[in-house]
Amino acid sequence: MTIDCEIRRSVDVLRTARVQQLEGIFDVPLARRSERVWHHKLILPESWNIGVIVGPSGSGKSTLARQAFGAQMVDKWNWPTDQSILDGFPPGMGIRDITGLLCSVGFSSPPSWVRPFAALSNGEQFRVNLARTLAELPELAVVDEFTSVVDRTAARIGSAAVARAVRRRNQKFVAVTCHYDVLDWLEPDWVYEPHTQKLRVASCELLVKTEPATSNQQLATPPRRSLRRPPIDLEIVRVHSSAWKIFKPHHYLSGDLHLSAKCFVALFENQPAAFVAALPFPHPIRPGWREHRCVCLPDFQGVGIGNAISEFVAGLFVDLGKPYFSTTSHPAMIRHRARSPLWKLIRSPSLGRRHRGIGHKWNSGTERLTAGFEYVGRPLTVIRSSL
16 A cells, blocks of 8 residues: 655735734745645555554644545544433444444443443543444544543553454554554554654564654565564552442442452552452352452553453462352453453353352342353462563
C-alpha cells in the first residue's frame, strides 16, 4: 500500500490594523494569503494490522490522515441519549458479538454496559468509542486524537487492549496521536512522523529513539511484530476487606463482600488495578477454597490483569494443599478459562438451578449462565506476578 499525496492549505489574510502593526513590528512579509504545503509519500508494508501517525500539534497528522484515509477516519460517534450503549452498535450485531467486542477492548463491566454513553467516565467512553469503531469499520479504522482524553496509565493499558483486539479480529487500525508513550503498547507495524517525514517499519530497534531523518525513509521489513510492549509488572498484596469499596461499583454481580473473605489487590505502578477475595469451602470429601469476588478496574481491563490475579491467588491457596474452585458468568472469563491449561472445567455453562458441581451449591434462584472451574495450575509461593 502506497500513500502519495500533496496537501495544500491556505486562507485569506484580512489585513486589519493589528495585522499591519504585526507586520511592521516583526518584519512579517506582506501577504494576502497564508499557505502551508505538505508532501508525503509512504510505502507501507504489504501485510499489517496497526499503524500510527504521531507527532506534535500542528505537524499535519490529522490533515494527512483525512487526506489518505478519507471516510475511514473517525472523530466521534452519535450515541443514543436515553438508551444504553448497547443500543448504539450496528443493528445487525447480536448481543454476544457486542459484549465480546466490548470485553476485547478492555471494557468488561456489565453494570456500565446498560448506561447511556454520557453517563460513562472519559476512560469508559474512550473504550466504547473504540469498540464501536471496530464494529462500524471492520476493514480499516482510523482514530484521530487517540488517547488524548484519558490519563496516561489508562492510555497505555487501553492501547495494549486495542492492539490485542485488532490483531485477533485481523483488522487494520491507524492511531493518530501526539503521544509517543502509546507506541510500545500498541506494538505498531509501522509508524510515520509527518514533521520529520520519516516512516519506520517495526524492527528490533526502538521506533522513537533514533535521530530524525531529513527525508522519508523506510527500513527493510523485518519479521513482523519484533517490537514488544513493556511487561505489565504487578505487585499482589494481602489487604483489608475495606479495600473492596474501590472495586465494588464495578462488579457485575452483587456488591456484597463476605466478612470472612481473604482479600488481595494487584497494584500496577502503585495504583490499585484488580481485586480478588476467596472464601473457605467446607466439603466432606474435598474441603478447599473458592473465589468469592474478582474485579478489575475499567482503566486496567483488556490485558489479562483480572485473570492474572485470579490465577495467582488460586496458586497461593493450592500451595496450602487445598483445591481451589471458581464459578463465573462473565463471558470473557469463561472463554479464558476454557482455553487455559491452568483451569479444569467441572460444570459447563448452564443455568445454576439445573446443575450442581463440586465446590458449588445449588442455587435455585440463578437465571444466568454460569460455569464452574477448578484451578489445576502449579502452586505459587512468591507474591509477585508479571504479564
